[in-house]
Amino acid sequence: MHYFDRAHDSGFKAKAFGRALDVVRSTPDDELEQRADAGTLTELDGIGETTAALIAAAIHGDADVPYLRELDASTQVPITPEGRRYRDALRGDCHLHSRWSDGGAEVEAMAATAIALGHEYMVLTDHSARLTIAHGLNRDRLEQQLDVLAELNARLAPFRILTGMEVDILEDGALDLGEDLLGRLDVVVASVHSKLRMEQQEMTRRMLLAVASPHVDILGHCTGRMIGRRPPSTFDADVVFAACKQFETAVEINCRPERLDPPGELLDLAVAYDCWFSIDSDAHATGQLEWQPHGCDRAAKHGVPLDRVINTWPVDELLGWTELHPSL
């Protein structure tokens, strides 16, 4: 599924693989093995010739499957030479989700992919409680997650999973998590997910309050646009980006193909305000961790200074920066 995810493919083939994967997960290992040997995998519901061959190859530990090689080659995320300079400089990813909220993969699977991509760290930023459709985390579940991450970090060192959350910016500009927990997290991304059509002045005030919070490190997908589906929200970008600079809150360059937020003219403005930036995948599946090239290309095109991109810094430098924020 990793390959389909990174190609943002949810078409017929990807769906068929998803169904086959469910069948495999619900079938006991010894039955799968027997069927692979007897050539009867295709008798299972939802398993066709291609998937049967893949399952058999997986069971026999055969990694060099022509179909997978072809899929790997055809779903590579392209990058320009100018964008490559940014991608090579990235050391981590500051915005991604796991099954704890609305992501499709376990934390460990996300970490394994991040490691394979050459990252030194990733920040796990599942949704906060208010986003109920995304199974957002309340205090209790976040505290449980912090315990799990401590254990995982001990195992995965020197790779680091930094603690974080994508906290909802509520309609009045307050954050959807208590001060004490906000203070415990390594990196906090704050995003608007509701009432995106709010009147401009109100939206500006709402975003300003979040940006000025000493707990907020990154302003997530600032306009909330969904290309072709939802227009960008309206706010006074001069005021918001000036505040991002003033309060040391990075402007996220969101790499999701349907978001590509901020739009070009706003990205130019944020560069003009000398803002910090974070080039984040906002991945909800392992394959989507490979989306950073989209943001790298845009950063290059709009002249984002490389040293202003916070996830090019060594992790300790990043943590030093997120801990010290001027406040109102």
Ligand SMILES: [Zn+2]
């Ligand atoms: Zn979001």
Ligand SMILES: [Zn+2]
């Ligand atoms: Zn997100």
